[in-house]
Amino acid sequence: MDLNKSKEDYLKHMFLLLEKQSDPIKTTILSDRLQVSPAAVTDQLQKLASSGYINYFKYKGVLLTDKGSKVGKNMVRRHRILELFLQQILSVSWDAVHQEAERLEHAVSDTVIDQMEIKLGYPKFDPHGDPIPSIDGTIPNHDQGVLLAHATSGRSYTVVRVLSDGADFLNYLNELKLFINQKLEVRDYHEFDRSVEVSIQKRKVMLSQYTALQIVVSPTKFQIKKGANK
Amino acid sequence: MDLNKSKEDYLKHMFLLLEKQSDPIKTTILSDRLQVSPAAVTDQLQKLASSGYINYFKYKGVLLTDKGSKVGKNMVRRHRILELFLQQILSVSWDAVHQEAERLEHAVSDTVIDQMEIKLGYPKFDPHGDPIPSIDGTIPNHDQGVLLAHATSGRSYTVVRVLSDGADFLNYLNELKLFINQKLEVRDYHEFDRSVEVSIQKRKVMLSQYTALQIVVSPTKFQIKKGANK
DNA sequence: CTCCTTTTTTAAGTGCGCTTAAAATACTAA
DNA sequence: TTAGTATTTTAAGCGCACTTAAAAAAGGAG
Numbered sequence: 456m457d458l459n460k461s462k463e464d465y466l467k468h469m470f471l472l473l474e475k476q477s478d479p480i481k482t483t484i485l486s487d488r489l490q491v492s493p494a495a496v497t498d499q500l501q502k503l504a505s506s507g508y509i510n511y512f513k514y515k516g517v518l519l520t521d522k523g524s525k526v527g528k529n530m531v532r533r534h535r536i537l538e539l540f541l542q543q544i545l546s547v548s549w550d551a552v553h554q555e556a557e558r559l560e561h562a563v564s565d566t567v568i569d570q571m572e573i574k575l576g577y578p579k580f581d582p583h584g585d586p587i588p589s590i591d592g593t594i595p596n597h598d599q600g601v602l603l604a605h606a607t608s609g610r611s612y613t614v615v616r617v618l619s620d621g622a623d624f625l626n627y628l629n630e631l632k633l634f635i636n637q638k639l640e641v642r643d644y645h646e647f648d649r650s651v652e653v654s655i656q657k658r659k660v661m662l663s664q665y666t667a668l669q670i671v672v673s674p675t676k677f678q679i680k681k682g683a684n685k
Numbered sequence: 686m687d688l689n690k691s692k693e694d695y696l697k698h699m700f701l702l703l704e705k706q707s708d709p710i711k712t713t714i715l716s717d718r719l720q721v722s723p724a725a726v727t728d729q730l731q732k733l734a735s736s737g738y739i740n741y742f743k744y745k746g747v748l749l750t751d752k753g754s755k756v757g758k759n760m761v762r763r764h765r766i767l768e769l770f771l772q773q774i775l776s777v778s779w780d781a782v783h784q785e786a787e788r789l790e791h792a793v794s795d796t797v798i799d800q801m802e803i804k805l806g807y808p809k810f811d812p813h814g815d816p817i818p819s820i821d822g823t824i825p826n827h828d829q830g831v832l833l834a835h836a837t838s839g840r841s842y843t844v845v846r847v848l849s850d851g852a853d854f855l856n857y858l859n860e861l862k863l864f865i866n867q868k869l870e871v872r873d874y875h876e877f878d879r880s881v882e883v884s885i886q887k888r889k890v891m892l893s894q895y896t897a898l899q900i901v902v903s904p905t906k907f908q909i910k911k912g913a914n915k
Numbered sequence: 916c917t918c919c920t921t922t923t924t925t926a927a928g929t930g931c932g933c934t935t936a937a938a939a940t941a942c943t944a945a
Numbered sequence: 946t947t948a949g950t951a952t953t954t955t956a957a958g959c960g961c962a963c964t965t966a967a968a969a970a971a972g973g974a975g
Contacts (some may be wrong), residue, residue, distance in 0.1 A: 481952080481953090493952075493953065493954085494956095497955085513953085514952080570968085
């Protein structure tokens with residue numbers, strides 16, 4: 456059986472759910488996630504089972520086979536690379552990035568995704584800080600992070616995660632080029648208002664305490680000279 | 686009625702056909718182009734007519750309304766920008782570019798297309814030399830072109846168009862670096878087999894009559910020193 | 916103009932993913 | 946254990962884009 460948009464979505468959501476639980480996934484959960492009726496879910500599960508993507512236990516739930524997991528993981532990979540590419544290369548606004556990727560992930564080929572990954576410099580995390588599965592299937596771990604509000608002045612960091620998901624806030628960060636994987640230096644910390652002064656690409660930026668509490672950064676281990684590995 | 690992949694394709698093909706003819710388009714032509722049965726075409730034409738995208742004359746053929754023409758032209762715009770973006774930014778091979786764009790054109794939003802256009806520097810022509818409709822609907826004209834087979838020995842030309850779209854042939858051209866915007870000089874023309882000898886980047890290449898008839902070139906008006914306007 | 920061929924449309928039916936409603940099964944609380 | 950509730954599956958049916966086969970219309974040669 457050939458996979459299409461709908462079945463790819465089923466496998467993607469199952470994969471995401473099974474990252475957080477090992478019990479079989481119930482019909483209702485998928486029905487909620489995919490915004491279709493439980494009957495539609497049962498229908499697709501039976502088809503996916505008959506072509507070996509899932510192990511389906513009637514009335515009990517469903518687990519992915521290796522074959523299905525591979526597809527699901529690849530959909531997650533596509534989605535996250537697309538999100539990053541849309542954000543960083545094509546300047547798509549934060550609030551539009553997700554739904555845009557949601558449509559493209561079913562139309563884009565693996566070779567194009569691989570090219571995007573190269574263009575992005577083999578990133579480990581998407582704009583939300585979620586890990587991007589590599590082509591061989593490994594999923595990167597988060598580096599140990601610190602809130603930017605608690606970072607040390609004078610040190611170099613990389614943004615590894617943004618906690619808030621409000622569209623306005625994220626667009627604000629986007630304007631500052633304060634997105635995931637971005638390198639920055641903490642210049643100063645003002646005790647009186649708990650604001651943080653950082654420099655991003657030689658640009659000095661003042662961040663409120665609120666902002667600094669939403670951004671998780673990781674110390675940059677090795678200082679690499681600019682343009683060292685073009 | 687909402688447009689989907691299928692209807693977008695119908696309108697795109699109608700737009701392309703109506704660039705070359707003003708008579709109503711016959712059912713059979715669309716049936717051939719879209720690789721579906723004539724009955725399927727009639728079916729869709731009736732739906733497109735009832736929502737105002739086309740003027741449908743039973744048994745006679747079909748013309749686009751302004752509304753339909755706008756959609757068709759926009760699909761062409763999407764397709765051609767995608768082809769160029771895939772080729773130039775994402776290094777997709779020439780033979781893969783078309784089918785890749787064919788799928789993406791239905792999934793990508795206009796805002797992303799506009800961003801790609803900016804990234805590409807508002808290009809006028811796609812990798813095949815076909816004009817890219819601008820956002821306001823204007824379609825750039827070709828510089829006056831000549832078939833390479835009819836070009837004058839000793840003169841300098843720029844490739845402005847490739848007529849064939851066979852994958853093998855385009856890959857062959859790719860190996861020769863004989864793609865759009867490429868500059869070349871016509872060295873010699875052999876009457877006995879109508880082959881053409883050209884030099885591309887100081888490399889001498891022999892082209893068969895067949896090849897020379899597929900390539901449209903435009904005389905290079907001003908000789909610009911290499912690296913003059915990086 | 917008429918016959919005959921080609922083209923186009925209509926009619927009937929298919930596969931897919933969905934829906935709602937009814938039947939089957941699982942879960943829970945006494 | 947059982948009764949009642951919640952969940953899941955089955956059944957029937959829908960819309961969509963397609964198919965094939967039959968009917969209708971158009972077009973060309975004599």
